[in-house]
Amino acid sequence: MSGTFVGMPAFPEAAHEAVGNKTLRGNLRHATHTIRAKRAKAVAEVSDWAELREAGKRIKDHTLRHLDRYLVQLEESVVASGGTVHWAADADEANAIVTHLVKMTGESEVVKVKSMATQEIGLNEALEAEGIRAYETDLAELIVQLGKDRPSHILVPAIHRNRGEIRDIFEREMSEWGRPAPEGLTDTPAELAEAARLHLREKFLRAKVGISGANFMVADTGTLVVVESEGNGRMCLTLPETLISVVGIEKIVPSWQDLEVFLQTLPRSSTAERMNPYTSTWTGTTDEDGPQNFHLVLLDNGRSDTLADEVGRQALRCIRCSACLNVCPVYERAGGHAYGSVYPGPIGAILSPQLRGTASEIDASLPYASSLCGACYEVCPVAIDIPEVLVHLRERIVEGGPVVREGNRVVLKPAKGHAAERAAMRAARWAFTHPGVLRTGQRAASRTRRIHPRALPGPGKAWSGTRDLPAVPAEPFRDWWQRTGGGKEGTK
C-alpha cells in the first residue's frame, strides 16, 4: 500500500478532531443510520440469509486456500478470451504498468470507474505526475475530486458532505475541469446530479481509455464483474477503445455459479437494495461491442502478506460492501478520514495494518480504533470476525512476533516503549473519554457475549492465561444505572 494519507496523524488525534466537527458528525449520523435501517429490511426479505452468508464465506475461504491455482486459471481464461494480464507486486509497479499502457494509446486523459484498488495505490496522482489526467466519474468521487478532498466511506465517499457544500464545490471547481456548473445552481439533489451528468457526459463521449476495478473475477470463465448504480461504470467499460482494470488478487471466485451468492448478498449489504441498478460482466473482448483492448492488472500490494497470517487472512474475504462501517459506533463519530486510509471503518482497521504493516503510528493505532462491540461481525455478509482479527493484531503490535512483509518472514519487535504502544494507549483512552462511543460499544457487547475472546490480548495475556475473563454482564452498568436511577427503582 502506498503509505497513509499524507501527513496523517494517528487515529486518536484524527478522530478527536473529527468528533469536534459538528457538520461532519451530523452528515455521518444521518447517513449511517439511514443505510443501516434500510439494509436490515433488505436482508430480512431473503429467508436464507444465513445460508448465503455461510456459502459466501466458504467460497472465499476455499478460493484463498487455492489462490495460486485460481490466479493461474484466471490468467489463462482472460488471455484465451482476448485480454492481456499483467502482475503487479506493489503499488509502484501497478502504477508504472497502467501509466505505460495509457501512454501506448497516445492519450493524455482517462475516465475512471470508482475503484478502491486504484485509490489504494494512488493511481490518479501517479498518472498526474506523468501528465495524464484521470477523471473520476462516480458522482461521489467527483465531489471528492473537485473538492480536493479524501474519500471517507467505501460506498459513498462524499458521505461527509452535505448538499450545500456540494453545490459550492461544483460552482467553484467544475470550470477548472471541464464544463462549468449551470448558472444559478441550487442545492437540490436533482439539480446537482444534473450538473454532474452534463459535466461528465462530455468526458465519457470523447474518452478513449477507461480505467476500472472489479468486484469479482471468475477464474473458470475469465469474466470480470462491476456492480454500480449510476451508469458511469457502464460508460467507462463500454465507450472507450481501451479498458484497463486494476484488481486485487483476492477478488477471485472460482466459478460462474459462485456469483449467485454474491449478487444476492452484495447489493443488500451495501446499498440495501434487492439489486443495484447496473451490473456489467465482460469476458475479454467482444467484436464490435465495447473496448477492443482489455488489460487486467493483478495487484498484490500486501495481499499475499495478509494471506500468510492465519487469523488475519480472513480480511481478504471482504467484498467491500461497507455494511460494517454503517453499524460501527466509532466510525459514526470519528468519520472515515480518521482512519488515514482508503479503507475506513472496522474493515479498514484490520485491512490497512495488514496491507501496509504496522510501522507507522497510524497503522499501529488502527487495531485500537474499535470498542470490540461485534456489530461489524454480525452484519458482514462473508462473516469476517473483525473483533477476532482486531484482538489478534493488538497482540501482535504489543507483543511482537513473526509476520510476513513483502514476502519475507520477519520478526516484529514488541512495541513496548515505542510509538505504537503510546498510540494504542491513547486510542484506548480516547474511547474511554468519549462516553457515547463507549456506551454504544458496551450495549452491543452485551448482546454479543458469545463471541468475546476468553483471554486478554497484549500485556494482559499472562494474567488471563491462568484466569477466565469475567463475562460481560447482560446489561451495561451505565444502562442499569440510568434505567433504575442507581437501583432506587428496583432492579426490574
Place this chain on the structure above:
Amino acid sequence: MSSRERILGRVRRALADTQGEDTPIERTYLREHGDRSVEETVELLAENLADYRAIVHRCASADLAATLAGMLAARGAKTVLVPPGLEPAWLADADTEQIPDRAESTPHELDRIDSVVTACAVAVAETGTIVLDGGPDQGRRRITLVPDHHICVVRVPDQVVSSVPQALERLDPVRPLTWISGPSATSDIELDRVEGVHGPRTLEVVLVDSQASEDVNS
C-alpha cells in the same frame, strides 16, 4: 524473477500451513424464494420493476406494435435506435425514424438519439432485473446506455425466471452482460435517491404475453 513468479511464490509460501486442507463449498441456500405459480412470478416481476421506478406495460403479442408506437409517440421521440435483429413487426406502427445500431456510429451520434427499443435475454422476478446479453435483438451494450429513454420488451413467461441463481444458469458468461434494475440512480447526495445520473433516466418495460402469440400462430 518476474512479478508473476514473485506473487505466485509469495501466495504459495503464505499457504504452507493449509496443505491438504480444504473448505468445501456448501450450497444450502435456496434456488428461489417462495413458491409461486407462473402468473405470480410474472406479477412479482412487474411489481419489483415498478418498485425500482421502471414504468411497466403489459400487452398481448398482437398489440405489441401499437403499444410501442404509442409509447414512442407519448415520449415525443423523433428517432429510435434499433438493434439489427429486432423483430421488424415490433416497430411497424411507429412513426419514429429508425436508426440502425452500427459499429461505426460515434458516442456523440448516439447521444442525439431520443429512444432505444430492445428485447432482453432474461428477466429476474425476485429482484426486478432485466438482463441483456448483446444478442441480435439487443445490440451493443452502449445503445441502451447513451440515449435517455430505454424501452425493453420481455416475453412472458418464457424469459422470466424467479431468482438470481436461475438467471445465471441461463446466461452465457462469454457474452458481455448488462443487468438492469430500474433506471440509473444515485444516492450520493445526503442519500436522497435521484434518477438518471449517467444512464437512461427513463426505463420502460413491456411485458408481452408470448403464450398468446403461440395460440394466435397455431
